[in-house]
Amino acid sequence: MNYLDRLENESIYVIREAYKKTDPSEWKRFEKAHEPIIDRELWEKVQAAERAAMEKGKTQSKQKPSLFKSKLYCSDCGSSLSAQTMGHTYKGVYKRDGTSYTCHRHLMTGRAICSNHTIGEKPLIGIVISELQTHAQAIVFDETLLLEKLKKQMAADNTDDQLFLQREVRRLESLLDESVKITSSLYEDKVSGKISQDTFSKLLEKNEQERQKRQTQFDEISTQLTSVNEKILNISKWAAVIKKHMDLTELMRPDVEELIDRIDVGESDYSSGRRVQEIRIFWRFVGFIAD
Numbered sequence: 001m002n003y004l005d006r007l008e009n010e011s012i013y014v015i016r017e018a019y020k021k022t023d024p025s026e027w028k029r030f031e032k033a034h035e036p037i038i039d040r041e042l043w044e045k046v047q048a049a050e051r052a053a054m055e056k057g058k059t060q061s062k063q064k065p066s067l068f069k070s071k072l073y074c075s076d077c078g079s080s081l082s083a084q085t086m087g088h089t090y091k092g093v094y095k096r097d098g099t100s101y102t103c104h105r106h107l108m109t110g111r112a113i114c115s116n117h118t119i120g121e122k123p124l125i126g127i128v129i130s131e132l133q134t135h136a137q138a139i140v141f142d143e144t145l146l147l148e149k150l151k152k153q154m155a156a157d158n159t160d161d162q163l164f165l166q167r168e169v170r171r172l173e174s175l176l177d178e179s180v181k182i183t184s185s186l187y188e189d190k191v192s193g194k195i196s197q198d199t200f201s202k203l204l205e206k207n208e209q210e211r212q213k214r215q216t217q218f219d220e221i222s223t224q225l226t227s228v229n230e231k232i233l234n235i236s237k238w239a240a241v242i243k244k245h246m247d248l249t250e251l252m253r254p255d256v257e258e259l260i261d262r263i264d265v266g267e268s269d270y271s272s273g274r275r276v277q278e279i280r281i282f283w284r285f286v287g288f289i290a291d
Contacts, residue, residue, distance in 0.1 A: 067121055067253055068263065072101050075264040075278065077114040079105035086120070098122055101265070115267050119277065124263070125251045127279055132259065135289070136246035139239055150235050150286060165225040172218040179211035234285035241284060259284060 038046075072081035081101035088095055101124070103117040138146045183204065190200040241258060248255060266278035282288050 065253065066099055066101075067251065067256060068101060068124065069253075071256060071260055072119075072263050072265055074103040074105065074114060074117045075266045075280065076117065077103065077105050079103055079114065081117065081119075081265060082107055083121075103265075117265050117267050119265050119279070124279070128251060128256075128260070128263075128281060129248060131281055132242065132245060132248060135242050139242060140246070143239060147235050147239060150238075150289065151232055153290065154232050154235070154286070162225070162228055165221055165228065168221045169218065169225060172214055172221065175214045176211065176218060179207055179214065182207050183211075231286070238283055238285035261287065 066083035068081075069083065070080065073079065074081065082104045084100050084102060086097045086100050088097060099121040101119055101121065103114050106114040106116060135146075186195070186200055186204055186207065189195045190197065195203070245255060245259060261282045261284050263282065264278075264280040266280075269276045280288050
């Protein structure tokens with residue numbers, strides 16, 4: 001680096017350091033010191049456009065999730081349903097009509113896989129509130145009778161599972177007891193000299209591995225059996241939630257979260273001359289309730 005280059009770099013450094021040390025209140029602003037690149041009017045328009053874009057971004061980021069977000073599923077392919085805004089344009093002005101939900105897989109494959117499975121948010125709200133009120137009225141009329149009916153229905157749905165799980169629990173309990181007896185017998189044989197230390201160690205390790213495997217199976221089966229039994233106990237929790245919302249006339253997102261696990265949406269059928277669509281609501285704690 002020659003002398004002039006070094007002097008220039010040192011001068012820039014001094015100016016930067018002075019700039020850093022100067023308090024902002026001491027800065028001076030010189031307007032119209034040179035010819036502007038763009039005129040003032042265009043500058044103001046650009047700034048206004050940027051401010052409008054920033055405000056729009058803030059508004060969009062604060063938008064609430066759709067009412068049934070992550071609650072709707074296609075009854076055929078199992079994919080979630082995506083929310084879409086419905087609307088129309090009149091005299092150049094776009095007007096939002098509401099929200100509809102359509103099978104996500106159907107949309108993402110260019111409508112090549114699965115079928116439409118579409119439902120509007122407003123009619124779905126009506127279906128949910130109508131079924132909610134039906135259950136609420138049944139609870140008010142005779143809560144004990146309704147809960148007993150649901151318990152029997154749930155027990156019938158889970159009878160085969162319960163019987164299988166109960167048999168597995170008994171079988172694994174017997175095998176675990178056998179593992180304990182084998183361990184005790186091995187120690188006795190080692191002490192009496194019937195088996196060598198080396199044979200004892202190998203047989204003990206093999207038996208312990210088998211015992212751990214059976215214990216893991218036993219824990220998993222016990223957890224499944226507990227889950228099946230808890231479903232029946234949860235009926236009372238479901239009744240309490242229904243009673244809490246029995247006067248509901250407008251559905252909000254917190255209500256959906258508290259009331260519903262999922263909703264399966266079937267394809268619309270027009271073969272009868274009118275639209276027929278199966279909607280299955282799976283309520284929290286109890287799931288789908290058959291008529």
